[in-house]
Amino acid sequence: MQTTYRVEGMTCGHCVAAVEEEVGALDGVTAAKADLETGQLVVDSGDEPDRNAVAAAVDEAGYTLAS
Structure with a gap:
């Protein structure tokens, strides 16, 4: 199964x-x-x-899961 989300705040390859x-x-x-x-x-x-x-994992990485 594939699920797509939107992440806010990524600006570089390191972010990804x-x-x-x-x-x-x-x-x-x-x-x-x-x-x-x-x-x-x-x-x-x-x-x-x-x-x-x-959302918690994205937050741990330093970014935000869009609502």
Whole structure:
């Protein structure tokens, strides 16, 4: 299953890597791919990830999950 989110505050490749690393470490997530230009974050997982867990992981990376 793929779920798409929008992340605010990413400005460079390091930002993208930080978001991908934090979200990719969540239980059930098989891949996380962030796009700097669009601000989109695509999460691959077996089941739909918990939005609060994704938001917390994005926050841990230093950014904000858009509502």
